[in-house]
Structure formats: structure tokens, C-alpha cells
Amino acid sequence: MLHPVVLSGGSGSRLWPLSRQNQPKQFLTLIGDHSLFQETILRASALPDAGAPVTVCAEDHRFMVGEQLQEIDVANGAIILEPIARNTAPAIALAALHLVAQEPDATMLVLPADHLIEDVQAFREAVARASTLAAQDWLVTFGIEPDYPETGYGYIARGDALDGAGYRVARFVEKPDLATAERYLAEGTYAWNSGMFLFKAQRYLDELTRLAPAIVEAARAAYSQAQTDLDFIRLGKDAFAASPNDSIDYALMEKTEHAAVVPVSCGWSDIGSWSSLWSVAQRDDDGNRYEGDVISVDTRDSLVRASDRRMIATIGVEDLVIVDTPDATLVARKDRVQDVKTIVDKLKQAGRQEHLFHRKVYRPWGNYDSIDMGDRFQVKRIVVKPGAALSLQKHHKRAEHWIVVSGVAEVTCDDKVFELRENQSTYIPLGSVHRLRNRGTQPVELIEVQSGSYLGEDDIVRLEDVYGRS
Amino acid sequence: MLHPVVLSGGSGSRLWPLSRQNQPKQFLTLIGDHSLFQETILRASALPDAGAPVTVCAEDHRFMVGEQLQEIDVANGAIILEPIARNTAPAIALAALHLVAQEPDATMLVLPADHLIEDVQAFREAVARASTLAAQDWLVTFGIEPDYPETGYGYIARGDALDGAGYRVARFVEKPDLATAERYLAEGTYAWNSGMFLFKAQRYLDELTRLAPAIVEAARAAYSQAQTDLDFIRLGKDAFAASPNDSIDYALMEKTEHAAVVPVSCGWSDIGSWSSLWSVAQRDDDGNRYEGDVISVDTRDSLVRASDRRMIATIGVEDLVIVDTPDATLVARKDRVQDVKTIVDKLKQAGRQEHLFHRKVYRPWGNYDSIDMGDRFQVKRIVVKPGAALSLQKHHKRAEHWIVVSGVAEVTCDDKVFELRENQSTYIPLGSVHRLRNRGTQPVELIEVQSGSYLGEDDIVRLEDVYGRS
Numbered sequence: 001m002l003h004p005v006v007l008s009g010g011s012g013s014r015l016w017p018l019s020r021q022n023q024p025k026q027f028l029t030l031i032g033d034h035s036l037f038q039e040t041i042l043r044a045s046a047l048p049d050a051g052a053p054v055t056v057c058a059e060d061h062r063f064m065v066g067e068q069l070q071e072i073d074v075a076n077g078a079i080i081l082e083p084i085a086r087n088t089a090p091a092i093a094l095a096a097l098h099l100v101a102q103e104p105d106a107t108m109l110v111l112p113a114d115h116l117i118e119d120v121q122a123f124r125e126a127v128a129r130a131s132t133l134a135a136q137d138w139l140v141t142f143g144i145e146p147d148y149p150e151t152g153y154g155y156i157a158r159g160d161a162l163d164g165a166g167y168r169v170a171r172f173v174e175k176p177d178l179a180t181a182e183r184y185l186a187e188g189t190y191a192w193n194s195g196m197f198l199f200k201a202q203r204y205l206d207e208l209t210r211l212a213p214a215i216v217e218a219a220r221a222a223y224s225q226a227q228t229d230l231d232f233i234r235l236g237k238d239a240f241a242a243s244p245n246d247s248i249d250y251a252l253m254e255k256t257e258h259a260a261v262v263p264v265s266c267g268w269s270d271i272g273s274w275s276s277l278w279s280v281a282q283r284d285d286d287g288n289r290y291e292g293d294v295i296s297v298d299t300r301d302s303l304v305r306a307s308d309r310r311m312i313a314t315i316g317v318e319d320l321v322i323v324d325t326p327d328a329t330l331v332a333r334k335d336r337v338q339d340v341k342t343i344v345d346k347l348k349q350a351g352r353q354e355h356l357f358h359r360k361v362y363r364p365w366g367n368y369d370s371i372d373m374g375d376r377f378q379v380k381r382i383v384v385k386p387g388a389a390l391s392l393q394k395h396h397k398r399a400e401h402w403i404v405v406s407g408v409a410e411v412t413c414d415d416k417v418f419e420l421r422e423n424q425s426t427y428i429p430l431g432s433v434h435r436l437r438n439r440g441t442q443p444v445e446l447i448e449v450q451s452g453s454y455l456g457e458d459d460i461v462r463l464e465d466v467y468g469r470s
Numbered sequence: 471m472l473h474p475v476v477l478s479g480g481s482g483s484r485l486w487p488l489s490r491q492n493q494p495k496q497f498l499t500l501i502g503d504h505s506l507f508q509e510t511i512l513r514a515s516a517l518p519d520a521g522a523p524v525t526v527c528a529e530d531h532r533f534m535v536g537e538q539l540q541e542i543d544v545a546n547g548a549i550i551l552e553p554i555a556r557n558t559a560p561a562i563a564l565a566a567l568h569l570v571a572q573e574p575d576a577t578m579l580v581l582p583a584d585h586l587i588e589d590v591q592a593f594r595e596a597v598a599r600a601s602t603l604a605a606q607d608w609l610v611t612f613g614i615e616p617d618y619p620e621t622g623y624g625y626i627a628r629g630d631a632l633d634g635a636g637y638r639v640a641r642f643v644e645k646p647d648l649a650t651a652e653r654y655l656a657e658g659t660y661a662w663n664s665g666m667f668l669f670k671a672q673r674y675l676d677e678l679t680r681l682a683p684a685i686v687e688a689a690r691a692a693y694s695q696a697q698t699d700l701d702f703i704r705l706g707k708d709a710f711a712a713s714p715n716d717s718i719d720y721a722l723m724e725k726t727e728h729a730a731v732v733p734v735s736c737g738w739s740d741i742g743s744w745s746s747l748w749s750v751a752q753r754d755d756d757g758n759r760y761e762g763d764v765i766s767v768d769t770r771d772s773l774v775r776a777s778d779r780r781m782i783a784t785i786g787v788e789d790l791v792i793v794d795t796p797d798a799t800l801v802a803r804k805d806r807v808q809d810v811k812t813i814v815d816k817l818k819q820a821g822r823q824e825h826l827f828h829r830k831v832y833r834p835w836g837n838y839d840s841i842d843m844g845d846r847f848q849v850k851r852i853v854v855k856p857g858a859a860l861s862l863q864k865h866h867k868r869a870e871h872w873i874v875v876s877g878v879a880e881v882t883c884d885d886k887v888f889e890l891r892e893n894q895s896t897y898i899p900l901g902s903v904h905r906l907r908n909r910g911t912q913p914v915e916l917i918e919v920q921s922g923s924y925l926g927e928d929d930i931v932r933l934e935d936v937y938g939r940s
Binding site: 017295297298309310311312313314315316317320322324326327328329330331332333335336337339340342343346347354371372373374375376377379381399401403405406422423425427445447449451452 | 487765767768779780781782783784785786787790792794796797798799800801802803805806807809810812813816817824841842843844845846847849851869871873875876892893895897915917919921922
């Protein structure tokens, strides 16, 4: 069995305003019908002899991971919550510990959740070659065969051929300048460092114990405190925090004698910016990629994404990236999109929220969208998933009016419990203990009108919560 | 007495998406605190010996005119509703007939509602000179002294000097090519045709009767059927429709022997496009004009307008116009903004509404904004002005939930009449006869959630209406 391990890291600033801290790149649907995370899980699940994919993700993203896994309906393995971000070497160690506990000679395929792979057959063939090498105790990295002299990636130089399946790693090299990158491309023995790996889990742990023992020690201590919470595996935070913050490349691959590289050309992209999304997306004859409601005149080589219920019109522009969301629109020259991080920094400095959250916020029970706001009131559209329930709660500063517009809600308000159907409403007085639940099979949608002197999300007292948040 | 007559025409496509058919340019606040229409009224009212300004506007814009006049709180004269658009010669004839009926030797100053004038003192001095000539029975037009070779305007060539106050008109010339415009500028005897006029009302009618009798005949017939409706003068539609569709320039000024021109340099602009707004607006050191919530990096010579509750971020762009509204965003190269009309044509052809209405719709009683919409429901934020009332009405296909978020509403629902205050709600069942009224001194704001199988604005039976709409 091959055990896919999907690393769902990433802070979510490079594709702002679509990516936000609470919804980074891997959870966005950028190409096709699924998010990059979902595509990664689906691709891994379909490999021959694949076990259920294990996901390692941040605590804050657990409900989004859960929801996205539910949507694609594949057998999924554990969801390991990183108590704190410590880079890839410790994260992979957690997954390795989890796998060997169940299957001592497990082989693991480590995949970042936010990469695009267009040629799945080539990917599968590379995985097969890597499996051969892993069986011989090699620690295998996948090297993407470059098709242009990219200066934004690290490179792997290949050494001796191994058994027709790959090569010894000669050395890892940092991001080169353009002249060096051109030379690498011409020489044909260099590949991009993709962040995908394949090895026996125990082999990884053993070699890491030799080269970076503090990482394994911290991971082991954290894993020994594992608790299962719903679908999630929750670990010891302080124990894990003691780990050095290191990448697998730095802690292990660059140091071990047992590194192998399997070159692959599989239409890979890490979609590291809006311009790289444009370059991998299908485009029209004028070089444009449009998503949503776009009307254009004389527009060329641009990426334009409209958001729901809004249109974008363009006239006479070229080489632009225009990305619209409910609360923010980006208009950038395509060769300047790396400066999105400057915008995100400005938002941070100004104490704003547009880099942290979308207007629409995902919760374990569904989502809400703040559709209007004014002095002393706020209007939200709330969706509760079938079978889900908000916490039993109360507010000190606001009353709420609920109008159900679809589905059947079960409402608790102090000592009363009753059903509310489409076109029915109720009033939740300030201070009353209330809960919203969906016992049906269809989503409940309702409009909530909040009225009060303070309407912040932090005015909530949770008395009971099925998601462990009280 | 000098009687200002403000012509509030214009279809509203050149400043799309901010201007729409139901809210053309003159009603927008583009520079400063007031709309161009309000600025025009205020400027005219402040002239020495000015009478209350008479407004001539389209039927569809009457409530917007009424509301904008109310906001600036100046004495206003008649609001004459054009039953149908017939261009400026007939519109001015209506105003002239109205004025001579009250003051046979009235002098009128005709002003388009959608022009910007920055140097009010220069304008006032020109009006004084023009008044001198009008007293001598000249039909005076104001000629803007050109400061660059504009090819988008008609020009007026001056002839003999008249009494130090102005010149005979030698001839009117069509929009020139660039070489001709440059020659006009060099010669110094040509001025832009501004569309502003000053003459005795009776003189205008007499000369128009001689040169274009059918226009005066139609205007007179329409005016003879005048009815006063609230603040508005409503005329005979069929009678007015019989008028030729002609501009004052073509029907009168280009033909009469009695045309004079008063040159003026008063910081005039007709704001005929987004680029002309940019060129008259105050800009920062990088040549940018920002309105609303804009964050930018390396941006130059651009006009960026964000809309309420939304931000715009720009990176590395120059010479762009970016205009955001709740339902549509325009991104155009600044020298291509004339193609906004191409976008508007595309919207028309597609049977869409974004060129007709804003998401926020003005009514005589206030306004509403469709803040959310889904299958079988719609959410509106409704504002009712103090003293105003919606019609007594019912709907066949929808029920409504009302939650008051500020002010005190008086609600009629079938045989009950009751007050609703902040944080109170009520339910209007399908088919019930209802009305919303504001008897207070503060605006009433409420959230309306509509629920039903059809939610179009045309599902309304008006049983009674204070604005003559039932």
C-alpha cells in the first residue's frame, strides 16, 4: 500500500484577494471544478494500491478540510492537525508516526495540497518509478523537468542513474540567477524542486532521527498525546512547539546520502501567483482568461475573475490581472502581481481584515455572509448544513431576527424548541439562550438581522457546542 | 429679474457604470459635495437678481430632481416635465412659455444641468455682459475660450464686437479635425459652443416662431394642457410629441441674424467622459484621483473610484480608469473610455439591466437596495424619508418580513395600523393590503425579506398612492 500524505500548508497571501489567511490557495477552485486540495486528494486516491489519504493541516483550516473532503466523497484517512506551524519536516514526521503505528513498513507519498498537475499519467508513472526506489530504501524527491529558465524555484542536480528508475541526487541548489537557470536548462540534468516526496515512513523517521533528532523527538512527544476529536487528530501543542522549524529539504534531503530524484514532466505548476495561474489556464484567442460575468472590448492577455452577482467590464486593456471578491477588487499589471504581498502588508499594518477573512466565513456547521451592515444593525445570510447545529449560545449586546428562506430549521430559544420553515420567522431577544439546528436533509438558508449596540463576532457565549468550541 | 432655466437632459451612458439611464450624469456627485445638477442650481440661484430656477427634466427623473432640490434647500421654481424627449429647442420653448405667462418681459439664462464651472466669478461676469446684450434683444450664447485644440466640440467664430460686452456670431462650425482645431486655437477668435444661453423669453419665442414655427406651436399646445401635480408641471404628451426634434443651435442660433457670443474662460467642462473627469479633478503627485477605499502600489495617472463597503487595490498600473459600483466594475484604459458606449450597447443587446438601473433604486418616498437574492427570496434595505409613504399595495406572489433597524415606521396591514420601532418586526402575508409610512422626523430604515415564487417589481397592485402612481 502507498499512503498519500497531503500537506495543506500555505498562508494564502499570493493569490489575494481570492486567497485569505482563513482560505488559502489550496482551498480555492482555480482551474476546473474542484479546489487544488480536492484535486490533490482525488489524484492521490486514484493511484494504484493507494491507501486513504492522510491530511496534515492547520487547526484553523480543519472545518474547511472536512467540508472539502466531504464534497468529493472519497475514503479519507486521518486529518492530523498541526498544533502550530513548524514547516514540512515536523509535519511529515507526524504523518510518518501515524502511519507506522498502523503499518510498520508503510510507504508514504508526500504531496503539497496546492499544486496543479495536468498530465496525471506522467505523474502516475513517476510515482511507480519512485516506489521502486523507495522499496530499496531511497528517500525520493520528484524533480520537475524545466521547460524554461525559471529563477523562482530551487533546482536539483542529478547524479548517477539508479536502476532505470531515477538518479542519485548530486546536490540541491538555491534559486539561480537567469544566466545560471539558462545553463541548467541547457545542460538537461537539473530539475525543479517540487516539494513532492516518496519514501518508507520508518526510513524517513530513522534518517531524520540521525540528522535532526529534535524534530522527531518533538513530533513523537506531540503524537503520544494524540486525541481524536470528531474526524481530527489533535496533538500536544507544547510538545510540538518544541520542534525546530525546518523544511524537509533543509533538515533531511540536502544532508542524507540516500536522496534520489525521479525526473517528471507532468504539467506541474505551484500556481505561485496570478500570472502563473494565467499562464497555465486555458485562454481565448486574445490570450484572455475570463471567469464569471465579464464583458470586454479590445482586451488582451489578461486574467479577469468576476464574483457572484457582479460583472466586470474591460476596455482597451492588456496584461492585466483583475480579481473581484465581495469586499475587495485587485487590478494589477500581470508582471507585477508579486506585489500583492505589498498590498497584504499594507492591510496588516492598517489593522484591516481583508487579508484574513472573506466576507463569507466558513464554520463547521456551514457558512455565513455579511450582506449588509449599518449603524446598530447587520444582515447575514446563513447556511446550515444538513445534520449540523450551531452552538447553544447567547449574546449580551444584540437581538436577532431570523427568517428562514429555504429548508427546515429547528430553533431553540430559552425553554422553547420549534421548527421554522420557508417564509417563517422568529425573534431571539437579547440575552436569550438559543440554538439553530438543521435536522433535515436539505441545507437551511436563513436571513439574520442583528440589532444592537455592538455586533462583533466576539459577543458570543457558547454554552454547548458539538464541534468542541464551547 | 434673471430666470435660470436648468435643462436636465442626458441619457447617462458616458459615465457608466456610475451613470445609468435612471440616474444620468447630472445627478451624480463627481466633484465636491453636490451633484452637477445641484451645483448648477446653486450657482444659478446665487446670481444677482436671479429668480427661482426653473428645471426642465424627463418624467422618469422627476423624483430624483425633487429630492436633489430638497437636499440643497434653495427656493426653486417650476419643475417642467418633458412628456417625451424632443431635444433642446422645444424644451427651452416650454420654459419660455412658462416664464412669459408670469412675466412678459422675463429674461432667461439657459444652463445644461451636467456641466462643471470652476471659476464662478468669471461665469458671473459673463452673465452680466450677456444680460446687457439680451436687453438689446440679442440672443446670446456663451463661448468657452479654448485652452487646447479639442476636436470633440463645435466652435463659434466671433464677428464684430458689440458694445464691449461680446460679439456678433460670425458662424457656428461643426467639430473640427485636429489641424483645424489647432488653427482655431491659434487665431483666438473661436470659442467652444457651451450650450449655455441668455435671452428674453419672448424674443426666443418670436424668433423661433419665425424660424421653426412647428416647435413653438407644439410647445404652446402642450403647455396649454399644463396640469400641476405635486411640485411638477405636467404637459400634453401628444401635443408635445408633434414637435420636431431639434436643438436650439440648429433650429435657431445657426439661422438667426441676432446671435451674439459672450466669450468666457471659467474652468468649464462638460465632463463628457471618465477621462475628462480625471483631467478636471484634483490629483495626487502621481497623477491619481482616488475616491473611496483605495490601496495602491506604483500607480500613476489613474482615476479609481471604490464603492461603499468595498475596497480596490491597484499594482503597477497607469492611465487606467477603474470605477466600482455595487453590481458592476469598469476597468478601462483612460484614452479608450469613449468605448463605454460599446459596453452599454452590449448590455442593451443582451437584454440586461446594468445600463438602466443601479442596484439602489430611488423612489419618491426614499430608496431601496437589493442586498441579496436567491432562489425564492430577496433581501432589500429600504429607506423611507420623513413624512413619506409607500403606496397602499398588495402582492400576488410574495410575502414580506419587515425588520425596522432605525426610525419609527407606521405599518398598515389589512385592517390593522401600528408602529414598528428599531428591533421590531412584522410579517406581511401574501395578498394582504399593506403600507409603510414614516410619520417621524428621522428616516426609517428597514430590512425586507421577500419570500415567494416570483419576486419581480411588477408584482404590485397599487390601491392608493400619494405620488399619483396608482
